[in-house]
Amino acid sequence: MDNPRRPVNVHEAYHAHVYFDPATADAARRLCTEAANRFGLEVGRFHERLVGPHTMWSCQIRFGAGDFDRFIPWLDEHRDEFTIFVHGLTGDDLKDHTEYAYWLGDSVNLDLRVFGS
Numbered sequence: 001m002d003n004p005r006r007p008v009n010v011h012e013a014y015h016a017h018v019y020f021d022p023a024t025a026d027a028a029r030r031l032c033t034e035a036a037n038r039f040g041l042e043v044g045r046f047h048e049r050l051v052g053p054h055t056m057w058s059c060q061i062r063f064g065a066g067d068f069d070r071f072i073p074w075l076d077e078h079r080d081e082f083t084i085f086v087h088g089l090t091g092d093d094l095k096d097h098t099e100y101a102y103w104l105g106d107s108v109n110l111d112l113r114v115f116g117s
Contacts, residue, residue, distance in 0.1 A: 005101070005103065011065065011090060011100065013089040015060050019085065021057060025057070029046060039063070039067055047059065052114055054110065054111075056083075083105035083106050084103070085108065086102040
């Protein structure tokens with residue numbers, strides 16, 4: 001995607017997936033831990049394998065619309081080289097990972113076959 005869509009605050013809840021690799025795993029852990037501490041957000045496991053539609057290792061941060069306006073600018077400013085996939089949580093996994101998909105940094109192809117598509 002040449003111009004990935006930037007996150008917009010139009011959903012009640014979101015996931016932000018910080019993508020990393022073996023060389024950047026420690027920095028990703030620090031970024032996610034700082035986000036949890038600074039904003040009181042829930043951070044999921046650090047997946048050092050491919051999980052779901054994600055084609056890179058990732059860590060998930062869950063946040064809501066009330067956190068969006070403070071969290072997303074902070075995350076964008078502090079993400080350094082990381083690509084971060086942000087998507088809405090509407091209950092429709094396929095739409096959440098396509099129509100409601102946003103990016104900080106470059107976009108990454110997702111494996112949508114996990115949703116039966």
